[in-house]
Amino acid sequence: MKCTPPDSNRALPVVLRTGLLLPCALLDIVSACFFLFRSELTMAVNLNNYSLTDLQQLIADAETTLEKRQREKRAEVVAQMRKLAASVGIDFEIVAGETKKRGTRVAAAAKYRNPANPGQTWNGRGPKPKWFKEAIAGGKTAQQLAI
Known part of the structure; x- marks a missing residue:
């Protein structure tokens, strides 16, 4: 993100999303450093080093986290929809809820x-x-x- 204030005055401050107040010159340096070292900031995972049990646990944990985040995102979107609807005087109900997982099936008794x-x-x-x-x-x- 290049910070170019009007009149090219590099001393004008910029407020980042984090709430940090930085001069534009420093912001340019931070941005350059981020793009330069972002490959080092991301976590590289070599799945070849994991055992089968570890991989299965990793997949299970990832699925659990994914489901949790999807539920949270859905709740967030529904809240936004309700807020928007309330702002124009509309009340609504969501009919299609989350599906329940089926339990294990039990074999019928012998007759x-x-x-x-x-x-x-x-x-x-x-x-x-x-x-x-x-x-x-x-x-x-x-x-x-x-x-």
């Missing part, structure tokens, strides 16, 4: 057992297993195979 092999069961969902079809064809009823 039928193969009399020839008690280890084979069927919960009554999906296609009928071969042993169930054979037992029905052999004269058994579904009630007889029920657990």
